[in-house]
Amino acid sequence: MAVYTDVSAEELTAFLARYEIGELLSYKGIAEGVENSNYLVHTSRGAYILTLYEKRVDSDDLPFFLGLMEHLAAQGLNCPQPVKDRNGEALGLVAGRPAAIVTFLDGMWIRRPSVWHCAALGEALAKLHLSGLDFPMRRANALSVQGWRPLYQRAEGRGDSLRPGLCGKIGEELARLEADWPSGLPQGVIHADLFPDNVFFLGNRLSGIIDFYFACTDTLAYDVAVCLNAWCFESDHSFNVTKGRALLQGYAKVRALSAAEQAALPILSRGAALRFLLTRLVDWLNVPPGALVKPKDPLEYYRKLRFHQSVGDVGAYGLAA
Amino acid sequence: MAVYTDVSAEELTAFLARYEIGELLSYKGIAEGVENSNYLVHTSRGAYILTLYEKRVDSDDLPFFLGLMEHLAAQGLNCPQPVKDRNGEALGLVAGRPAAIVTFLDGMWIRRPSVWHCAALGEALAKLHLSGLDFPMRRANALSVQGWRPLYQRAEGRGDSLRPGLCGKIGEELARLEADWPSGLPQGVIHADLFPDNVFFLGNRLSGIIDFYFACTDTLAYDVAVCLNAWCFESDHSFNVTKGRALLQGYAKVRALSAAEQAALPILSRGAALRFLLTRLVDWLNVPPGALVKPKDPLEYYRKLRFHQSVGDVGAYGLAA
Numbered sequence: 001m002a003v004y005t006d007v008s009a010e011e012l013t014a015f016l017a018r019y020e021i022g023e024l025l026s027y028k029g030i031a032e033g034v035e036n037s038n039y040l041v042h043t044s045r046g047a048y049i050l051t052l053y054e055k056r057v058d059s060d061d062l063p064f065f066l067g068l069m070e071h072l073a074a075q076g077l078n079c080p081q082p083v084k085d086r087n088g089e090a091l092g093l094v095a096g097r098p099a100a101i102v103t104f105l106d107g108m109w110i111r112r113p114s115v116w117h118c119a120a121l122g123e124a125l126a127k128l129h130l131s132g133l134d135f136p137m138r139r140a141n142a143l144s145v146q147g148w149r150p151l152y153q154r155a156e157g158r159g160d161s162l163r164p165g166l167c168g169k170i171g172e173e174l175a176r177l178e179a180d181w182p183s184g185l186p187q188g189v190i191h192a193d194l195f196p197d198n199v200f201f202l203g204n205r206l207s208g209i210i211d212f213y214f215a216c217t218d219t220l221a222y223d224v225a226v227c228l229n230a231w232c233f234e235s236d237h238s239f240n241v242t243k244g245r246a247l248l249q250g251y252a253k254v255r256a257l258s259a260a261e262q263a264a265l266p267i268l269s270r271g272a273a274l275r276f277l278l279t280r281l282v283d284w285l286n287v288p289p290g291a292l293v294k295p296k297d298p299l300e301y302y303r304k305l306r307f308h309q310s311v312g313d314v315g316a317y318g319l320a321a
Numbered sequence: 322m323a324v325y326t327d328v329s330a331e332e333l334t335a336f337l338a339r340y341e342i343g344e345l346l347s348y349k350g351i352a353e354g355v356e357n358s359n360y361l362v363h364t365s366r367g368a369y370i371l372t373l374y375e376k377r378v379d380s381d382d383l384p385f386f387l388g389l390m391e392h393l394a395a396q397g398l399n400c401p402q403p404v405k406d407r408n409g410e411a412l413g414l415v416a417g418r419p420a421a422i423v424t425f426l427d428g429m430w431i432r433r434p435s436v437w438h439c440a441a442l443g444e445a446l447a448k449l450h451l452s453g454l455d456f457p458m459r460r461a462n463a464l465s466v467q468g469w470r471p472l473y474q475r476a477e478g479r480g481d482s483l484r485p486g487l488c489g490k491i492g493e494e495l496a497r498l499e500a501d502w503p504s505g506l507p508q509g510v511i512h513a514d515l516f517p518d519n520v521f522f523l524g525n526r527l528s529g530i531i532d533f534y535f536a537c538t539d540t541l542a543y544d545v546a547v548c549l550n551a552w553c554f555e556s557d558h559s560f561n562v563t564k565g566r567a568l569l570q571g572y573a574k575v576r577a578l579s580a581a582e583q584a585a586l587p588i589l590s591r592g593a594a595l596r597f598l599l600t601r602l603v604d605w606l607n608v609p610p611g612a613l614v615k616p617k618d619p620l621e622y623y624r625k626l627r628f629h630q631s632v633g634d635v636g637a638y639g640l641a642a
Contacts, residue, residue: 003352009429009522025427025523028361029352031324040349040361042368042427106346106363108330201330202346 003029005037005052005095012041012050015094018085019101021045032197035213037097040104047104049080052097057213059098064139065212066090066100068132068189075131077124078208080105107200107207118231118243120206121199122250125191125227128209129220130255132189141192141216143275145181148174151278158285163299170277173305177271182219182264190223191215195230221261224251225268228317229276229304237303245318262314269317270308277301324350326358326373326416333362333371336415339406340422342366353518356534358418361425368425370401373418378534380419385460386533387411387421389453389510396452398445399529401426428521428528439552439564441527442520443571446512446548449530450541451576453510462513462537464596466502469495472599479606484620491598494626498592503540503585511544512536516551542582545572546589549638550597550625558624566639583635590638591629598622 006029013024022045030040037052053062066082070090073081080102082090092099110117141147152167152174159167191198193214200208224247232243251257257265280298287295311317328348337345343366351361358373374383387403391411394402401423403411413420431438462468473488473495480488512519514535521529545568553564572578578586601619608616632638 006432008432012429024429026425026429026521028349030361031350031352040351047363104347108333108345108347111327111329200347 003031003037003039004054005097007039007050007052007095011095012039015092015099016041016043016101018087018092019083020086021048021083021101033211033213041101048083049102049104050094050099051102052094052099054097061139062091062098062100064137065215067137068135068215069102069212071135072128072131077128077131078105078206079212080208080210105200105208105210107202109197109199110201111196112235113196113231113243115240115243115246117196117201117206119246119250120201121194121227121231122224122247122252123254124199124206124209125194125223126251126254128191129188129223135189139216141190141218143192143214143279144218144222145177145271148274148278149178151282155278155281155285159281159298162281162284163302166302169302170274170281173270173274173309177267177274180267181271182260182267185219185221185261185264186258187217188220189215190218190220190226192218192223192226194223194227219268220255221257221264222268222272224248224257224261225265225272226275228265228269229272229301232317233304233307237300237307239304239307239316241316241318243318248314248317248319257319262319265314265317266308266311269311270305273301273305273308277305324352324358324360325375326418328360328371328373328416332416333360336413336420337362337364337422339408339413340404341407342369342404342422354532354534362422369404370423370425371415371420372423373415373420375418382460382534383412383419383421385458386536388458389456389536390423390533392456393449393452398449398452399426399527400533401529401531426521426529426531428523430518430520431522432517433556434517434552434564436561436563436567438517438522438527440567440571441522442515442548442552443545443568443573444575445520445527445530446515446544447572447575449512450509450544456510460537462511462539464513464535464600465539465543466498466592469595469599470499472603476599476602476606480602480619483602483605484623487623490623491595491602494591494595494630498588498595501588502592503581503588506540506542506582506585507579508538509541510536511539511541511547513539513544513547515544515548540589541576542578542585543589543593545569545578545582546586546593547596549586549590550593550622553638554625554628558621558628560625560628560637562637562639564639569635569638569640578640583640586635586638587629587632590632591626594622594626594629598626 022043025042027039027041030038032038035056036054039050041048041050072079083101084090198211280296284295343364346363348360348362351359353359356377357375360371362369362371393400404422405411519532601617605616
């Protein structure tokens with residue numbers, strides 16, 4: 001839940017006067033996204049999302065994010081489309097923050113995805129990867145393997161308060177992943193945070209993908225590994241291989257995973273689990289007093305990591321190895 | 322900011338099937354109201370607000386609140402109108418909570434009300450009071466003078482942590498108000514919480530009043546006193562007599578304040594200040610760990626109380642005494 005920066009009606013009216021999107025009728029801060037402030041805006045022309053980029057987002061990255069959404073929308077992907085003002089600018093300033101207006105997407109995110117949802121997600125992820133191939137901008141993944149040791153160092157010594165021995169286990173895994181992290185796999189634009197709350201469904205179709213603020217240029221199969229973690233575990237922490245198979249087969253309908261990518265899936269999945277374990281752990285250990293966002297449970301991802309450590313090959317995820 | 326209870330798409334779809342308001346297209350938790358969970362719902366017919374009533378609201382009071390909104394809307398007041406399901410019921414159950422769908426009101430609340438806004442608010446408040454006169458249901462004001470001592474006792478001994486001597490000052494004021502609280506003034510339905518965030522403006526008109534969940538049957542002029550507190554002080558804590566005059570004259574255009582009501586305004590304003598001082602103080606001293614709502618500053622209302630203590634007569638609020 002996230003509305004960090006309040007916006008006055010006068011300020012928003014003045015800002016919207018630069019756009020051709022009609023008269024402002026209402027705006028409500030919404031509990032969506034944890035990094036930025038988001039408002040659902042109604043104008044005489046329809047609904048829009050106003051995002052104010054907060055401190056955790058580097059404003060130098062905003063042209064990449066906005067350019068990517070524009071590129072993907074032009075390729076027919078259902079994602080929010082940045083609205084440009086009369087000068088052709090997609091990025092402005094509201095309440096002292098960089099801000100953008102994007103189109104509103106109908107649809108609901110699914111709290112407990114079914115096998116069918118996992119299949120649709122896999123297909124959409126592959127479409128996103130193909131649509132991004134000719135996107136000309138690049139952005140390094142600050143939260144890939146090179147970024148994990150600095151996170152680990154911020155949690156070291158304190159992480160054991162959550163679970164005795166946790167930091168030692170993370171340290172061992174980190175060393176292993178740093179040594180063995182795959183290179184040379186197909187690269188491109190990845191979403192990097194495609195959790196269920198970033199994917200909308202409407203009736204019997206996937207209606208949209210949102211929140212591109214972790215998107216970057218990285219190993220495509222790593223994005224698949226993030227989704228295996230985020231979509232295919234049950235609430236009792238068990239991996240649902242039927243969902244894994246549906247996700248991977250949905251993906252393969254649009255883009256085939258090479259043998260090398262398939263072989264790398266277990267280690268990529270370990271890396272994805274470690275990435276969310278580390279960021280959640282750092283957030284958990286650094287909740288500011290009066291925080292408006294509840295930190296997510298880091299140990300959920302420790303359990304997922306241990307599952308992936310037990311995996312021999314891609315067969316454990318539901319693909320014929 | 323308030324979304325205490327999450328609702329799944331499946332659950333909401335099933336709930337909305339009881340209504341004739343079209344197909345569900347999206348729903349977003351919104352940062353509005355602090356007592357309940359609110360969602361802005363888009364359907365193929367338009368926008369609605371779904372409210373889930375949380376523990377702080379007594380479900381026995383819900384028929385009063387919903388009946389009142391329906392009554393006021395029928396009288397032409399712009400307020401949310403409860404939507405009834407096919408069985409004529411306005412109250413249902415979502416995610417284990419009592420829940421209602423109400424119509425969506427366009428408009429924005431004003432962070433820094435001007436003299437003009439105060440005049441419009443005064444007029445709307447008087448219209449609300451007149452419209453409520455023939456509302457047949459009654460609800461006692463649990464947060465009037467009889468309710469203040471129990472609140473005081475919850476804060477006693479700890480309130481001085483905010484400001485040395487605070488509890489003693491509150492105790493003195495409480496004893497004075499208990500002894501001198503006026504009776505026999507005109508009664509009726511009051512909103513009792515008509516702060517700027519509960520009043521919407523659109524262009525050059527007041528477009529709506531929301532959040533009737535403190536509404537009750539009480540002294541009408543006490544509602545005026547609540548508004549003097551909530552609308553007419555500047556951010557430097559000074560009382561703006563021009564705004565006070567505008568509010569009172571706006572009110573008088575629709576409903577005249579009797580001489581007795583005018584004479585009682587200073588003590589009613591002290592009571593209103595004490596009421597918000599006490600509830601804020603109790604909230605401040607009882608912030609649960611991991612709270613998602615930031616408590617409001619109690620001392621803002623201590624400063625307002627001290628202003629009202631200095632007031633001789635209604636002339637200090639801008640009316641010719």
